[in-house]
Amino acid sequence: MKILLYDIGSFTQKDLIYYLEKNGCICRNLLYKCHDINHDEFFKKKFEQKLLEDSYDIVMSMNFNPIVAEVCSKHNMKYISWIYDSPISTENLECFCYPTNYIFLFDRIEAERIRRLGNINIFHLPLAVNFERLHNIKPSSANILAYSADISFVGLFYQNPLKAMMEYIEDYEKGYIDGLIKTQLKVYGYNFIEEMLTEEFIQKINSQLVAKKAPQEPLTQRKLLTGIQRHITHIERLALCNMLGRTYQVNYYSTEQPALLAHLQYCGTANYFTEMPLIFKLSKLNLNPTLRSIQSGIPLRALDILGCESVLFSNYQPELAEYFEDGVDVIMYESIEDALEKADYYLRNEQIRLEIAKNGYRKACENFTYPDKIAYMFKTAGI
C-alpha cells in the first residue's frame, strides 16, 4: 500500500512512518508548517500536485489538516488523521464532514463533542508509543550526571494566556471567571467550565468589549474556554513545580523560564528524540500535569514517560485510570496537596517506585502499540 503522509512537524510522525513501513507500506512524507491551517494557497496547490504525481492508496497525517481534507475530498481519496492535540478548532466545520475523512482522536470526550456537531467520521483512539526506539536508548555515565533528578518536568507553562482576553471585561465577570478557575483547579476528571460559560455570559462579555472599544475580536465560547483551560494549566504547573522544588531536586525543561521558579534548575529545552527519553529514564518521578483542555485522554507525554519504563506522576485523568492503577502502575494525584504527599512518600520508597515503573511499562506495552492502533485505523477506514 502506498501512503502519502502530511507532516505538520509532529513528534510522532517518525514513529508512525517506522511502523507503517514495517507493516509493508510505502510512505512518502510531506513536511510543511501551515501559517494558517484553513487558508494556504501555496500548500493547497503544492499538496495537490504531489498527490497527483503518484498513485497513492490513502493519505495520512498526525493531527487534522482542513486543506489536506479538502484536496482528498476533491480527488475521492481516503484521509486518515490521528489527532493528539486538544482542543480541536472546529471553526471550519465543513471540512470535518467530508465522507473521505476518517478522524481518530485520543480524547474520548472531545471526540464525542465533535461527533455531535454533524455527520463526521470521528472515532476515539488513544495514542501509541514506539517502545523499540525508547528501549534502545541507554544512558551513559555522562548522561547520568547531566539528567538525574528527583523530579523532572518537560513541557510548557502557558504564561499569561488569559490576561489579554480579560483586559476589557468588567469586574463582576472577571470575578466569575476567577471563581471558575479556582474551583476547577481543585477538580480532576470532570470539566465543568464549558457548561458555565453560557451563551448569555459570552454575549455580556462581548457587549462590554464593544462598549470599551476593545481592539480584540469578539470572544467565542471555545476561545474563552481554551484561554481559561490554559490558564488553569499555567497555575497548576507553576504551583506544583514551585512547591515540589522547595523540598526536592526538580529539573524543568521548557521554552519558558518563569520568575517564580528561580529556585529550580532550569535546563533549557530538550530534544524530543535524544534527550527527553534520557531525562525520563534518569528521573525518580516524571511530573506530567495534563493540559486542562484534554478532558479525558492520555496525553502523548504520559505515554512517552511510560514507554521509557519510568514513573509517571500525573493528575487523575479518566482514560489513564481506565488502563492504569494508581500506586501500582502510575502515580496519580487529585490535588496539589495530594501531589506533595505522594512525592514525599514515593521518593522515600525506591523499591515501590521501581515496581510502579515496571508495571506501568508492561501495561503500556499491552495497550498502546503502533501496530494495534494502525490496524484499527485501517480496519475502520475499510482498508
Next chain:
Amino acid sequence: MNKVMVVYEKGMPETYHILMDIIRECFEQAGLAVSLFCMEDSMEQGGYQETFADAEWKYICTLDMAGFQIGTILGGPRYNIMHAKQIHIVINEESFVRYSDIEFALNLYLFLPDTMRGSLPEKVYIPNLSFYEPFTTKRNSANDKEKLLRILESVRKECETL
C-alpha cells in the same frame, strides 16, 4: 512580508560575495528589502532564534546550507518550520554531505550542482530538487548572473503563481 534574508557562513569563500550581490540585486529589483545574515560559530543557537522567528520573511536564500545547523526540539532544521519560501543553493558539494539525510519541507527549494546528479541516497525525498550547471564565481560573469537569476526566478514564479 516584503523582506528577504540571505544567509551565509562567516568563513565562506570571498568569491561567494559575487553571487550574493546578484541575489540582492535580483530581489531588490522586485521591490523586496534584502538583509544579509552571517552565521557565526561563536553565536549560540538561541541567538538566532529571534531572527529566524520573524514571520515577515517572504524569502530566505542560503549558500552552502548556511543556517541548517539551527535546529528544533525534534532535531530537524529550523528552516523546516519557517513559513518563508526558501532557496537553498549548494555550491560546494561537501557542504551538503552533513545534511544529506534530512527532510526538506515543501517550501524549501534545493539547488545542487549538476555534478551531484545521481549521488543522493535513494531513501531521501526532496520535494523541490533541481540541478544547475556549476558557477564559475568570477566577477562580472554574465553566465553566472544568468544562471543565478534563472534559479531565483524559477522559485519566485512557482511560489507566486501557485
